[in-house]
Amino acid sequence: MDANQLRELETLCRVLYESGNEVERAHAQQAVLILQSSAEYIPQCQYVLDNSSSPYALLVASTSLTKLITSHWNNFTTPQRVDIRNYVLGYLAQKGPTLEKFVTTSLIQMVCRLTKYGWFDDEQHREIVAEVTKFLQATVDHCVIGLQILSELVTEMDLPVAGRNITFHRKIAVSFREDSLFRIFQVALTSIKQLQMHNIRGATPQQEARMGDQALSLLIKCLSFDFIGTNPDESSEETGSLQVPTSWRSVIQDPDTLQLLFDFYKTTSPPNTSKCLEALMLFASVIQAYLQSRLDSAEQCALDDTLDNPLDDEGGLYEQLEKLPTLCHFNYRQTGEYIVSVLDPILNQYTEACSILDQSGGAAIPPQQQQQLQSMENQAAWLVYAIGAIIGGQTYSSTSTEGDELVDADLSQRVFRAMQLTEHRIIASGGQTKPSVHFELSLLYYFSSFRKSYIGEQHGMPSAPTPSSSMQPASAGSASSPIMAPSESAMSSKHKAYLRMFERLGLGDHTVVVNMMVTKVGNNLKFWGGTEVIISKTLVLFFEVASGYSSGKLLLGLETVQYLIGNHTAEEFPFLAVPANTRHRTTFHSTIARLIFTTAFDESSERFERFMEPIENVLNQLLQTPNYRVPEVREAVIGVCRDLRGIIQQTHNRRTYSCIFDLLYPAYFPVFARAADELYDHPAVTTALLKFLQELAYNKAQRQRCGGVWTADTTSAGREEPIRR
Numbered sequence: 001m002d003a004n005q006l007r008e009l010e011t012l013c014r015v016l017y018e019s020g021n022e023v024e025r026a027h028a029q030q031a032v033l034i035l036q037s038s039a040e041y042i043p044q045c046q047y048v049l050d051n052s053s054s055p056y057a058l059l060v061a062s063t064s065l066t067k068l069i070t071s072h073w074n075n076f077t078t079p080q081r082v083d084i085r086n087y088v089l090g091y092l093a094q095k096g097p098t099l100e101k102f103v104t105t106s107l108i109q110m111v112c113r114l115t116k117y118g119w120f121d122d123e124q125h126r127e128i129v130a131e132v133t134k135f136l137q138a139t140v141d142h143c144v145i146g147l148q149i150l151s152e153l154v155t156e157m158d159l160p161v162a163g164r165n166i167t168f169h170r171k172i173a174v175s176f177r178e179d180s181l182f183r184i185f186q187v188a189l190t191s192i193k194q195l196q197m198h199n200i201r202g203a204t205p206q207q208e209a210r211m212g213d214q215a216l217s218l219l220i221k222c223l224s225f226d227f228i229g230t231n232p233d234e235s236s237e238e239t240g241s242l243q244v245p246t247s248w249r250s251v252i253q254d255p256d257t258l259q260l261l262f263d264f265y266k267t268t269s270p271p272n273t274s275k276c277l278e279a280l281m282l283f284a285s286v287i288q289a290y291l292q293s294r295l296d297s298a299e300q301c302a303l304d305d306t307l308d309n310p311l312d313d314e315g316g317l318y319e320q321l322e323k324l325p326t327l328c329h330f331n332y333r334q335t336g337e338y339i340v341s342v343l344d345p346i347l348n349q350y351t352e353a354c355s356i357l358d359q360s361g362g363a364a365i366p367p368q369q370q371q372q373l374q375s376m377e378n379q380a381a382w383l384v385y386a387i388g389a390i391i392g393g394q395t396y397s398s399t400s401t402e403g404d405e406l407v408d409a410d411l412s413q414r415v416f417r418a419m420q421l422t423e424h425r426i427i428a429s430g431g432q433t434k435p436s437v438h439f440e441l442s443l444l445y446y447f448s449s450f451r452k453s454y455i456g457e458q459h460g461m462p463s464a465p466t467p468s469s470s471m472q473p474a475s476a477g478s479a480s481s482p483i484m485a486p487s488e489s490a491m492s493s494k495h496k497a498y499l500r501m502f503e504r505l506g507l508g509d510h511t512v513v514v515n516m517m518v519t520k521v522g523n524n525l526k527f528w529g530g531t532e533v534i535i536s537k538t539l540v541l542f543f544e545v546a547s548g549y550s551s552g553k554l555l556l557g558l559e560t561v562q563y564l565i566g567n568h569t570a571e572e573f574p575f576l577a578v579p580a581n582t583r584h585r586t587t588f589h590s591t592i593a594r595l596i597f598t599t600a601f602d603e604s605s606e607r608f609e610r611f612m613e614p615i616e617n618v619l620n621q622l623l624q625t626p627n628y629r630v631p632e633v634r635e636a637v638i639g640v641c642r643d644l645r646g647i648i649q650q651t652h653n654r655r656t657y658s659c660i661f662d663l664l665y666p667a668y669f670p671v672f673a674r675a676a677d678e679l680y681d682h683p684a685v686t687t688a689l690l691k692f693l694q695e696l697a698y699n700k701a702q703r704q705r706c707g708g709v710w711t712a713d714t715t716s717a718g719r720e721e722p723i724r725r
Contacts, residue, residue: 001044006052013056035064039072049091055100062106066113078121085114085124089131092149097141108149112156119172128153129180129187136187140200140207147191147214150184154221157181177227182248185222189257191215196264212268216275223282281323291342291386298378302371311381311438324386325393335390336407343383343414347421350376354425357433377439380418384442387411392449405497408453409504415446416507416516423523431527437534440524444537447517448544454501455514456548514551515558518542522560525588529575532584539587546591552598556607564592566610576639582688585639590646597656605659612663615643619668628678634685637675641692648695654702661696 001009009032016028035041041064048061069076069084076084088111096104118125128149135146157176160169192215194200195208203211227245251257258280265276281290294310301309311317328335353373357365365373391408422435422443434440502509507516524538546552555561568589570577576585596607618640625633644664651657672689679685 001047003051006048006057009048009060010052010054010057013054013060016060017056032060032064035060036067036071039068039075042068046087055103058099058103059106062103062110066106066110069110070113070117073117078118081114081118082122082124085111085118088114092145093135093138093142096145097139104145104148105152108145108152109156111149112153115153116156116161116172119175126175126179129183136191140203140211143191143200144207144210144214147187147211147218150187151214151218151221154181154184154218154225158221158226173226177225177245181222181225182245184218185248186251188215188219188222189251189260192219192264193260196260196267209269209272212264212272213275216272216279219279220275220282223279277320278323281320291339291383294382294386295342295379298382299375302375302378309378309438311378317385321385321389322393324389328386328390332404332407336411339383339387340410340414343380346376346380346383347414347418350380350418351421354421358425358428374436377436381436381438381442384415384418384439384446387415388442388446388449391446391454392452402497405501406504409501409506412450412501413505413507415443416505416513419443419516419520423520426523426527434527437531440528440531440534441537443520444524444534444541447520448537448541451517451541451544451548451551454498454510455545455551511554514545514554515560517545518555518558518560521545522564525573525575529573529578529581532578532580535575535581535584539584539591543587543591543594546595549598552595556595556598561592561595565596565607566613568592568611569614577635579635582638582642582684585642586646586649588646589643590649593647593650597650597652608659612660615640616663616668619671622671623668628674634679634682637671637679637685638688641672641688645688645692645695648692652700664696 012028012031015024016032019025019028035045045061045065045068048057049065052058052061065084069081073081088107092104092107092111096107099107115125115128132146132149135142135149137143157173160166161172191211195212195215200208200211261276261280265273265280268276297310301307301311350373353369353376357373391411418439422439425433425435498510502513505513507513521538521542524534528534528538546555567573568576575581576588592611596611618636622633622636622640627633628637644660648657648660651660672693675685675689
């Protein structure tokens with residue numbers, strides 16, 4: 001390659017990355033890809049690296065060189081491979097600080113690929129850490145490049161080799177782990193310590209930020225390394241802890257290590273703060289400090305309402321909770337004991353405070369006492385969130401530690417106690433005295449997590465029988481319970497763990513616990529109608545429990561569900577009359593309909609008639625209403641359309657669909673036609689009406705007669721006139 005050819009290549013690369021013309025870009029790409037076609041083009045790639053100042057040309061050359069080396073590895077002798085690696089390292093040392101970031105990254109990837117593929121070929125490849133140390137001892141910019149090389153090297157060593165078997169990959173990974181990874185881990189910690197002590201001479205704030213970013217990334221990658229060769233998709237869930245070598249333990253368990261990260265977190269700024277937190281979360285022993293800091297923040301927010309409450313930031317809250325299962329299961333039993341030791345005193349104080357309030361007979365609560373109550377509720381909310389995250393993150397596989405289910409039971413016992421305290425206050429006051437919204441949301445989060453881990457046959461729950469229309473509420477400990485435990489010899493280890501958990505919980509079998517959850521749902525719908533976020537999450541929980549095959553059948557036998565089937569009116573559940581909750585009516589009725597249609601329809605026909613009776617009453621009133629232009633009638637039309645839409649969503653066969661369609665047509669279709677005719681200028685009405693009609697006309701699962709043609713003609717009859725308008 002000569003200077004003219006280099007200029008031509010630079011032009012093609014600029015077109016490839018900057019041109020807005022797709023044809024030009026495609027032509028340029030085809031032209032530059034020739035550099036990756038044969039090992040003969042390696043000298044040309046080196047010529048580009050040595051002589052070009054175009055970042056795009058440098059990127060193409062480095063990418064092509066990496067591709068050629070990977071594809072034609074066996075065409076090179078061992079000395080040639082070492083020479084190429086040393087050439088790139090020298091290039092980075094000479095020009096690295098002045099290169100564009102994407103060019104530097106590409107060159108570093110080449111170095112790491114060469115090092116991995118040649119790991120067992122020559123000792124010089126295994127001395128990569130010593131080579132990179134020269135970068136760390138040079139300028140600040142070189143130090144950043146050195147940290148980036150080590151970070152990319154850890155990533156490369158942790159990824160399987162394309163085209164090679166897993167044994168080859170693990171041999172390299174294990175050798176790298178034993179020879180180099182701990183030294184790299186120490187480099188990361190040392191770099192963070194130097195930054196914290198401001199020992200980087202001549203560094204600008206921007207350089208310190210870049211160095212901190214690379215050092216933290218390197219630390220995280222070292223701690224996240226696949227030490228024991230588990231599948232990446234399984235390791236995070238099944239191992240549940242840091243599987244670091246024994247030789248690392250002294251550093252990881254050293255309090256100074258954690259203190260360094262905490263101190264650095266306080267002094268650094270985003271985005272390095274989030275990376276620092278991520279590194280901290282990888283240390284299992286940080287759980288106590290994390291929870292204590294959350295409790296302290298809850299107390300401070302109760303004392304000063306001008307502070308931002310972390311519980312208000314749902315996104316940030318859930319991001320933290322996602323990491324807790326891995327963090328806590330490092331030593332789950334001790335973690336559980338710690339959480340219990342913290343939560344029990346809070347619940348005891350809360351019980352005492354609630355008792356004093358009950359005795360006050362509804363008198364106004366003094367501000368100081370109100371602050372104390374809010375502080376306890378917010379602290380309890382943090383711990384309940386943590387318990388929910390831990391239990392929801394459980395995966396009971398063959399590698400699960402025996403006894404974890406007992407820790408789950410001890411933690412859950414406290415949450416159910418907290419729930420019983422709040423429910424007693426609400427019911428005793430007729431809904432006038434409620435806990436904080438944060439506390440209530442934490443309970444709903446916990447129940448959703450508990451359902452994921454313990455409600456369902458896949459988790460060891462016994463199968464529920466098909467309920468009959470006369471089924472009575474299940475009771476705990478009944479000798480005649482239809483759900484019989486199998487013989488000891490027939491039980492799987494999962495089922496045994498399931499039974500041990502409920503026995504330790506001490507509330508009764510799974511039927512009783514599910515009944516408590518559904519009763520909680522009913523009380524929330526009855527007393528929290530003015531708080532949309534709680535209604536929303538309560539209905540999500542209700543739908544999740546109802547969606548399970550076995551749990552859905554179990555729900556039909558519960559007294560609360562039987563009550564919901566026949567009394568889903570605004571008088572019984574005021575949330576139905578709150579405009580902000582209008583969209584939740586669909587979810588509410590869809591969930592109940594799903595439960596009714598769980599069984600053979602012959603068995604649920606009587607339930608269906610009771611369920612539809614309140615809706616028919618509304619439709620009959622609308623048939624007799626002379627004036628549709630009043631607000632009350634508009635709200636009634638919107639409500640009934642949303643209710644019916646939710647019910648029809650759960651009709652997945654002709655029999656159930658025909659039952660609801662025959663009930664509506666022709667008797668009640670005049671209501672919808674009249675609503676379309678007289679309320680066409682009210683978007684809330686027309687939207688609810690059209691969505692209902694759309695669901696009615698949708699022929700999913702071939703549930704309709706006549707392929708839906710007759711249905712479509714029928715539904716369009718009431719819409720034609722307003723559409724013309």
